[in-house]
Amino acid sequence: MARRVKTFLSQWSSRIFLLELDGTPPLYFRVQEQHRGEEKAPRVFAQFHKQDRCYSLLVCSPDRIRRAKFYGELKDKLLRELPAGCDLAAISSFLPDVRDSLVRGYFLKSSTEDSPHTERVLRELERRDPVLVCSYSGGEDGQWTQRLWSQAESKTLQMPVEYSVVPTEAPPYHPSTLNIINSDVFYSFDEAYDVLKKCGDIIPEATSVLETLPSREKARRKPDFPIVVIEGLDATGKTTLTESLKDTLGATLLRSPPQSLSPWRARFDQEPPLIRRAFYALGNYITAEQISQEAMKTPIIVDRFWHSTAAYAIATAVSGPVCNLPPAGSEVYRWPGDLLQPSLVVLLTLDPEERERRLRNRGQMKTDEEKELDHNRLFRLRVEEAYRRISGPACVTVDASPSADQVLQQVLLLIRGKCHL
Numbered sequence: 001m002a003r004r005v006k007t008f009l010s011q012w013s014s015r016i017f018l019l020e021l022d023g024t025p026p027l028y029f030r031v032q033e034q035h036r037g038e039e040k041a042p043r044v045f046a047q048f049h050k051q052d053r054c055y056s057l058l059v060c061s062p063d064r065i066r067r068a069k070f071y072g073e074l075k076d077k078l079l080r081e082l083p084a085g086c087d088l089a090a091i092s093s094f095l096p097d098v099r100d101s102l103v104r105g106y107f108l109k110s111s112t113e114d115s116p117h118t119e120r121v122l123r124e125l126e127r128r129d130p131v132l133v134c135s136y137s138g139g140e141d142g143q144w145t146q147r148l149w150s151q152a153e154s155k156t157l158q159m160p161v162e163y164s165v166v167p168t169e170a171p172p173y174h175p176s177t178l179n180i181i182n183s184d185v186f187y188s189f190d191e192a193y194d195v196l197k198k199c200g201d202i203i204p205e206a207t208s209v210l211e212t213l214p215s216r217e218k219a220r221r222k223p224d225f226p227i228v229v230i231e232g233l234d235a236t237g238k239t240t241l242t243e244s245l246k247d248t249l250g251a252t253l254l255r256s257p258p259q260s261l262s263p264w265r266a267r268f269d270q271e272p273p274l275i276r277r278a279f280y281a282l283g284n285y286i287t288a289e290q291i292s293q294e295a296m297k298t299p300i301i302v303d304r305f306w307h308s309t310a311a312y313a314i315a316t317a318v319s320g321p322v323c324n325l326p327p328a329g330s331e332v333y334r335w336p337g338d339l340l341q342p343s344l345v346v347l348l349t350l351d352p353e354e355r356e357r358r359l360r361n362r363g364q365m366k367t368d369e370e371k372e373l374d375h376n377r378l379f380r381l382r383v384e385e386a387y388r389r390i391s392g393p394a395c396v397t398v399d400a401s402p403s404a405d406q407v408l409q410q411v412l413l414l415i416r417g418k419c420h421l
């Protein structure tokens with residue numbers, strides 16, 4: 001038995017499960033050995049009929065690349081193979097306050113008639129793939145029982161196979177915050193590099209990306225000219241402003257991800273967060289190298305940099321309202337120690353209606369994530385709040401609703417104040 005699965009199972013009763021059913025508040029539960037008291041099942045389980053058949057699958061491969069890839073593919077696989085009426089929801093399991101302990105999977109409800117078909121699919125999955133399957137059944141007293149399918153493993157560990165499902169308190173922060181560091185946000189070149197290197201055999205483009213990376217041996221002296229980063233959601237006016245700043249200041253305009261990564265961007269946008277975010281993280285290091293070279297000659301304007309990489313990654317990893325984000329001051333918002341620090345970071349903000357109007361006027365295709373921003377108000381609020389919480393350097397917010405020239409003048413004032421240009 002793989003060590004990870006063994007460790008995972010040996011902590012079974014200490015784990016908390018989070019079930020995110022559409023249209024109901026997140027439901028936290030844990031399990032305990034049966035016949036231990038009178039605790040009642042959580043209310044949401046009461047919405048199921050006792051003849052419903054429920055199952056959970058948790059992805060527990062010891063290899064994090066495989067885990068990420070497999071989780072990304074699992075939903076399609078389940079939708080393809082399960083009977084049509086099967087409802088799928090997100091489930092995860094974690095150890096409170098333990099970093100990197102979150103394991104993701106799916107929860108599904110099947111009708112009694114479909115359950116033989118469903119169970120065949122799940123047994124085959126458990127046999128072939130790195131998943132742990134449990135089934136759930138309701139009793140006369142409204143108490144639900146969780147049954148672990150992997151009996152061989154539970155026998156080796158001398159753990160019970162059946163547990164009672166009992167309610168538990170929600171943790172202070174969304175559990176996905178436990179896994180952000182080095183899975184969604186990378187805090188060093190080496191951490192991001194390591195992910196792409198390990199992907200080389202399954203994603204040939206990862207090797208091509210690594211070949212474009214600058215050598216990291218040279219120690220650089222402090223740049224002579226200021227480095228100004230412009231950040232903001234799509235259509236807040238970054239392109240317009242950065243072009244004007246370039247002309248006004250005689251600056252060099254750079255962007256992250258850099259041009260050299262464009263051939264592979266669409267490819268990595270399809271990958272699960274671990275791989276996609278590592279790609280964008282490396283983009284910042286390539287841009288940083290270009291900045292170091294050019295900042296010896298001219299001021300530098302950068303269209304998106306580390307703030308974008310971290311803010312979108314954090315806002316995607318966490319679901320729900322802004323209060324689910326890691327608290328301000330959390331280490332997830334820190335600047336990577338080995339990444340060049342700009343002199344000034346400006347965040348352009350715009351009310352949603354004006355942003356929508358500009359997007360429509362521009363009439364361009366958007367990335368899925370940007371489309372998500374449009375119809376998901378909460379996601380947009382999380383991205384903006386994450387932008388504001390990133391430190392070292394923190395961003396200075398500028399209202400981007402006045403005319404393009406007024407925004408330019410405002411930012412020039414900031415640059416002159418901060419960078420002595």
Ligand SMILES: Nc1ncnc2c1ncn2[C@@H]1O[C@H](COP(=O)(O)OP(=O)(O)O)[C@@H](O)[C@H]1O
Pocket residue numbers: 232233234235236237238239240241358359361362400401402403404405407
């Ligand atoms: N200050 C402004 N006032 C009105 N429209 C603007 C302003 N800045 C940019 N725009 C327009 O809004 C749209 C989005 O601007 P753009 O610079 O492409 O944003 P981004 O690069 O942030 O996606 C463009 O059509 C642009 O002409």
Ligand SMILES: Nc1ccn([C@@H]2O[C@H](COP(=O)(O)OP(=O)(O)O)[C@@H](O)[C@H]2O)c(=O)n1
Pocket residue numbers: 233234235238256257280283284304305306308309310312313367369370
């Ligand atoms: N430095 C960067 C830039 C973009 N990104 C990602 O790229 C997406 C936005 O890129 P985009 O090309 O749509 O942005 P615009 O430059 O068009 O405003 C975000 O969803 C981020 O996930 C990043 O992670 N790091």
